[in-house]
Amino acid sequence: MIIDVLRQEHRNIEKLLLVLERELSVFDRTERPDYEVVWAVISYFKVYPDAYHHPQEETVFKKLTARDPAAAAKIGDLAAEHRSSSERLRRVAHAVESVLKDQEVLRQTVDDIIRDFIAHERRHIAMEETDFFPAAVNALRPQDWAEIAMTLTDRKDPLFSEIVEARFELVRKHILQLEQEAEAERRRTAGQ
Numbered sequence: 589m590i591i592d593v594l595r596q597e598h599r600n601i602e603k604l605l606l607v608l609e610r611e612l613s614v615f616d617r618t619e620r621p622d623y624e625v626v627w628a629v630i631s632y633f634k635v636y637p638d639a640y641h642h643p644q645e646e647t648v649f650k651k652l653t654a655r656d657p658a659a660a661a662k663i664g665d666l667a668a669e670h671r672s673s674s675e676r677l678r679r680v681a682h683a684v685e686s687v688l689k690d691q692e693v694l695r696q697t698v699d700d701i702i703r704d705f706i707a708h709e710r711r712h713i714a715m716e717e718t719d720f721f722p723a724a725v726n727a728l729r730p731q732d733w734a735e736i737a738m739t740l741t742d743r744k745d746p747l748f749s750e751i752v753e754a755r756f757e758l759v760r761k762h763i764l765q766l767e768q769e770a771e772a773e774r775r776r777t778a779g780q
């Protein structure tokens with residue numbers, strides 16, 4: 589159940605990575621991407637994974653480490669990977685800021701930084717789904733899942749409420765809508 593939610597969150601993250609990738613291909617054609625869309629995706633990634641998705645995974649990972657240390661060791665340092673993904677995101681934000689401020693920054697450098705972020709996120713998600721989640725499903729017992737569910741709902745932190753998840757859902761919808769509009773606009777101007 590918790591794993592299903594985490595998988596669903598991965599699908600949501602992948603949708604936004606696709607949006608970012610599409611805007612990046614506009615940038616690569618030396619056209620102007622829709623920076624509102626780009627910035628919305630970056631803002632989403634600045635909040636959602638660290639505040640929401642990663643802590644849940646790390647709670648599951650702690651249980652896995654206790655139940656099956658060998659399996660956890662194979663996966664490595666999950667928290668460190670999550671930190672490195674925030675670091676990559678910071679580089680993305682910084683690169684896009686430089687472009688927006690018209691600072692001298694090589695197109696290729698910006699492209700590399702954003703592609704590195706997207707590729708890393710996809711690899712990380714794939715690793716979690718092929719190695720981490722199955723290992724957790726295998727090793728954790730019903731009481732572990734019950735305890736994890738308790739810690740998640742027990743938190744007074746409003747970030748862990750359904751209301752907040754619903755708000756993130758709205759943000760995602762908004763970004764996807766903006767992206768559709770940007771694409772339609774590009775098609776329209778290309779056809780002129």
Ligand SMILES: [Fe+2]
Binds near residue numbers: 598641645713716
């Ligand atoms: Fe994840």
